[in-house]
Amino acid sequence: MKILVLVKRVPDTAASIRITGEGASIAQDVEWVMSPYDEMAVEEAVRIKERAGAEVVAVSLAPEGAVSHIRLALEMGADRAVHLVDSQPDRDAWSTAKALAEVVKEEAPDLVLAGRTAVDMDQSFVAPAVAALLGLPFLSSAVKLDLEDGKAVVRRETEGGHEVLEAPLPCVVTAQKGINEPRYPSLKSKIKAKKKKVDTRPAPEFEALVKLETLAYPPQRQAGRILGEGVEAVPELVRVLSEEVKII
Amino acid sequence: MKALIYVEQRDGKVRTATLEAAGAAAALGCDELHAVFVGDGLAADALAGAGVSKLFLVPPSDSYSPEYHAAAVAELARDGGYDIVFFAATQRGKEIAPLAAVGRRAAFLGDVLELAADGGGVKAKRSLYGGKLFGWFSAPAPLVVTTRPKMFAPASGEGEPAVEERPAPAAPEKRAVLIESHASAGGKVDLTEADIIVSGGRGMKDPANFAILEELAELLGGVVGASRAAVDAGWRPHSDQVGQTGKVVSPQVYFAVGISGAIQHLAGMSSSKVIVAVNKDPEAPIFKVADYGVVGDAMKVVPALSAEIRKKKGG
Ligand SMILES: Cc1cc2nc3c(=O)[nH]c(=O)nc-3n(C[C@H](O)[C@H](O)[C@H](O)COP(=O)(O)OP(=O)(O)OC[C@H]3O[C@@H](n4cnc5c(N)ncnc54)[C@H](O)[C@@H]3O)c2cc1C
Numbered sequence: 001m002k003i004l005v006l007v008k009r010v011p012d013t014a015a016s017i018r019i020t021g022e023g024a025s026i027a028q029d030v031e032w033v034m035s036p037y038d039e040m041a042v043e044e045a046v047r048i049k050e051r052a053g054a055e056v057v058a059v060s061l062a063p064e065g066a067v068s069h070i071r072l073a074l075e076m077g078a079d080r081a082v083h084l085v086d087s088q089p090d091r092d093a094w095s096t097a098k099a100l101a102e103v104v105k106e107e108a109p110d111l112v113l114a115g116r117t118a119v120d121m122d123q124s125f126v127a128p129a130v131a132a133l134l135g136l137p138f139l140s141s142a143v144k145l146d147l148e149d150g151k152a153v154v155r156r157e158t159e160g161g162h163e164v165l166e167a168p169l170p171c172v173v174t175a176q177k178g179i180n181e182p183r184y185p186s187l188k189s190k191i192k193a194k195k196k197k198v199d200t201r202p203a204p205e206f207e208a209l210v211k212l213e214t215l216a217y218p219p220q221r222q223a224g225r226i227l228g229e230g231v232e233a234v235p236e237l238v239r240v241l242s243e244e245v246k247i248i
Numbered sequence: 249m250k251a252l253i254y255v256e257q258r259d260g261k262v263r264t265a266t267l268e269a270a271g272a273a274a275a276l277g278c279d280e281l282h283a284v285f286v287g288d289g290l291a292a293d294a295l296a297g298a299g300v301s302k303l304f305l306v307p308p309s310d311s312y313s314p315e316y317h318a319a320a321v322a323e324l325a326r327d328g329g330y331d332i333v334f335f336a337a338t339q340r341g342k343e344i345a346p347l348a349a350v351g352r353r354a355a356f357l358g359d360v361l362e363l364a365a366d367g368g369g370v371k372a373k374r375s376l377y378g379g380k381l382f383g384w385f386s387a388p389a390p391l392v393v394t395t396r397p398k399m400f401a402p403a404s405g406e407g408e409p410a411v412e413e414r415p416a417p418a419a420p421e422k423r424a425v426l427i428e429s430h431a432s433a434g435g436k437v438d439l440t441e442a443d444i445i446v447s448g449g450r451g452m453k454d455p456a457n458f459a460i461l462e463e464l465a466e467l468l469g470g471v472v473g474a475s476r477a478a479v480d481a482g483w484r485p486h487s488d489q490v491g492q493t494g495k496v497v498s499p500q501v502y503f504a505v506g507i508s509g510a511i512q513h514l515a516g517m518s519s520s521k522v523i524v525a526v527n528k529d530p531e532a533p534i535f536k537v538a539d540y541g542v543v544g545d546a547m548k549v550v551p552a553l554s555a556e557i558r559k560k561k562g563g
Contacts, residue, residue: 122378124358210357
């Protein structure tokens with residue numbers, strides 16, 4: 001069994017993001033981490049490997065030198081990695097998906113795992129696009145994944161319930177919060193990861209369809225009014241909800 | 249521009265989020281507005297008054313399959329030469345739209361907040377980095393767009409659409425299929441579509457205390473959400489989590505009760521119209537974004553609030 005995990009680096013969710021230059025790029029001096037859902041995807045792949053045996057390959061399209069998230073995947077238990085070094089200035093989600101799909105095609109895994117979304121662009125496009133480009137079934141937002149009889153069976157939460165979907169392998173599955181708790185690599189696994197191979201090569205370029213024109217800060221919310229302390233404030237809150245907000 | 253709207257139905261009615269997607273198309277100036285529904289049992293007049301002139305009906309597959317729905321939409325979009333296909337950014341919409349975009353070889357813009365016409369294409373505003381920035385993107389037709397619920401006014405228009413039946417699409421043999429579905433009783437409104445959300449955090453102390461939030465939510469016709477701390481403690485299901493790794497919501501009113509206001513939580517709710525915070529710590533960061541705050545013990549304030557509202561409603 002071979003499992004490919006698609007991983008992306010994003011700014012830490014606690015980082016403040018600053019716009020630089022002409023207004024369409026962000027300051028790069030933030031702390032970069034693996035997107036949280038991708039961590040869950042790596043964890044799931046490694047758990048399958050520990051349970052049933054598998055080769056786990058982490059694949060990332062990232063700028064030159066941007067390897068800390070790839071190293072983390074190896075430290076968590078991936079066996080090797082492919083780093084597509086990206087130097088296309090107008091790289092968009094489409095051209096990312098096409099570049100990653102080439103690797104998936106070449107590696108021909110039994111299963112492709114990725115996070116439900118990357119928390120920077122938050123568009124949930126690349127994983128389903130890779131699936132569709134290669135004609136692989138797509139199972140999104142898994143909170144539980146079972147592999148049996150050549151099939152992937154996924155449980156996911158719905159708006160007020162849950163459902164189970166299945167698809168034949170090979171397929172693409174995205175991880176949702178709840179599927180697992182990603183591990184912190186031990187010192188031993190960190191040392192072991194140093195010997196693991198990262199295949200570094202230029203990312204193929206493809207036409208971009210979507211262009212980021214400008215970035216802007218959202219309007220700052222102003223701190224409002226403290227209506228008071230404890231139950232004493234309740235009559236005023238009710239008056240506000242009824243007269244100003246008009247929901248009562 | 250010629251637009252096609254993917255219709256989602258719930259409890260026999262077209263979902264509000266779908267009507268908002270149609271509203272987004274109309275506001276963009278799409279002069280021809282058609283809709284497609286995959287499945288059985290959509291009432292002929294379900295889209296009456298939604299400004300849609302034609303409704304295509306595609307027979308359902310044996311069991312729900314994202315690839316089947318995507319193939320139905322992509323085929324129709326290609327055959328009909330639609331410039332832009334709209335989905336609501338609901339769970340289903342988010343899953344099918346990217347597959348349809350690839351099938352149509354169309355540019356994709358997900359979860360958009362605003363749209364403007366731009367030559368033969370569009371400009372779209374999206375929320376990035378957990379709501380810390382907005383980005384304006386441009387893309388040419390053909391396009392697939394998903395619209396964030398509650399960001400666009402629902403469509404309005406005259407009359408009912410003409411109905412046209414379509415054959416089943418040529419969907420891939422190998423695909424994902426639904427094998428089990430369990431809906432919770434009562435059909436809870438999804439957080440992303442709720443007008444009023446009452447969220448509780450670690451400050452609720454105990455899962456049983458969420459009963460007072462349920463009570464307040466019910467009085468106001470809202471639903472209950474949660475912070476990650478409350479979800480991680482096992483007090484609430486993952487689907488209730490609001491924030492950067494949960495749901496992004498934009499209700500009329502968001503109550504944050506016993507929630508400190510961590511940056512990842514704010515990412516999910518700072519586009520709410522009105523924020524009301526109840527927290528015993530006057531220094532809690534949530535008060536920096538709240539329109540109205542009450543400093544105090546949630547276990548006392550919330551029941552008192554419910555009692556007062558009930559009194560007022562009672563006349
Ligand atoms: C990668 C990543 C992703 C994350 N994603 C999310 C996310 O999607 N959503 C999210 O919410 N968080 C997320 N977090 C976690 C976030 O950083 C906070 O830890 C979390 O939001 C805290 O939840 P809380 O406000 O309920 O708890 P706390 O921060 O512990 O706050 C509890 C609050 O309750 C108040 N309180 C206590 N007792 C009472 C009382 N009796 N009455 C009234 N008030 C009381 C306290 O004063 C305090 O302000 C994420 C973190 C990371 C690192």
